[in-house]
Amino acid sequence: MFDWIKSAIDRDPALRGGIRPLEILLYPGMWALVFHRVAHPLFELGLPFIPRLLSQVARLLTGIEIHPGAKIGKRFFIDHGYGVVIGETAEVGDDVMIYHDVTLGAIGWWKENLKKQRHPTVGNRVVIGAGAKILGPVKIGNDAKIGVLAVVVNDVPAKTVVAGSLGKILKNKRR
Amino acid sequence: MFDWIKSAIDRDPALRGGIRPLEILLYPGMWALVFHRVAHPLFELGLPFIPRLLSQVARLLTGIEIHPGAKIGKRFFIDHGYGVVIGETAEVGDDVMIYHDVTLGAIGWWKENLKKQRHPTVGNRVVIGAGAKILGPVKIGNDAKIGVLAVVVNDVPAKTVVAGSLGKILKNKRR
């Protein structure tokens, strides 16, 4: 956990200097992860109901919904966090950073095969921008960066940058 | 309500098997709907303040904001739910499923005519992906599917699929 705190301070400029590292206690991403670290082993043991209850309590407190079945690597850092959804069969590597409103989701219940993985596998050191939606059993390679609001439904090679489209300026000035 | 629970189990793979259907009690979408089923008739009766209060309590508990004026059909299923906003004059058909962060909203206060409908009308069996924004008094036909992060400001015919643009891979590997 100390390891995790150190990585957060490295990554968030708002945390640096003086007593500011203490503010890490206020980070919703930290609390969501603490709940998940308890809920996931209970889920793996096959305990019913309780893991999901822990997950939903964490969601209520933080706005971050991590299914207890998801496998999450070391030093996972969620910044801001509201609206984050991580599905049951998602796998996240080490040193991954995601922003608020990121979804690691499934393609949709009408296409799913329960026996297979339904959610993404995310490599190490991946960064995923705010609002990006990664859907289905795709693989995101190590060191990839997924841009803000990007939609990803195919595999992304290692060290690649994926970007959503930018807003366009309309010439006519109206109001 | 039993009907609703059955439809949820049909649609969410994470709910299937053994004691897992009980987890439906943890679904924020269910609680938001329960609050709305109480708030909407009170709103229709013209009761002031209380319906909106109920709606805001539901929002605090679930992250889902349904205006008490909205008309919602049977077996409406909201998955995950954070950030969902459904406006006052929206109408939603039966067996509709929406994901988190969907907005059924208005075009903007500076264009609005208070006498007319300001929000979308959504047909039966429509599915709306995470983050999609449907704005203005448009009609979404029966069985349409609206993709993740799609922006919709025009009518959508029945049985049509609407998709937002995918993120693009940038060739240059940087960092």
Added chain:
Amino acid sequence: MFDWIKSAIDRDPALRGGIRPLEILLYPGMWALVFHRVAHPLFELGLPFIPRLLSQVARLLTGIEIHPGAKIGKRFFIDHGYGVVIGETAEVGDDVMIYHDVTLGAIGWWKENLKKQRHPTVGNRVVIGAGAKILGPVKIGNDAKIGVLAVVVNDVPAKTVVAGSLGKILKNKRR
């Protein structure tokens, strides 16, 4: 504050008529702003921890995260509000209106220079649609309108309209 309430009633059609203005008390955007008006001066005085604590309490209650360092102008109106994130060095002018899930954020910790401004400067009377993400130390000119789900990483001139791309209808009717 009375000023603020009047501006809200002007802008939100759901508030007009009879006792409905009282419903303003239920607006999360109002409470987030009240917390910020307390937290920001304490932050400016250099008080540690408490301003961030206030900001996180406001986030828990409203789903709106305004860093206590952000400079916010008069009559700032946040509608719905879930998922709004406003960064430490953001500056917002007067009479600005934003919808839920708007981010005024930074480009990413790996590019940042702590001495410079990292977040947007937003002019007066700007309107920012739901889900739009404005990133980096860009300037948004007076009276600009940023459309729903638009991604903005460059300056936007005054009175300009910026729009994200619309969802496209796929011809093949599937299911």
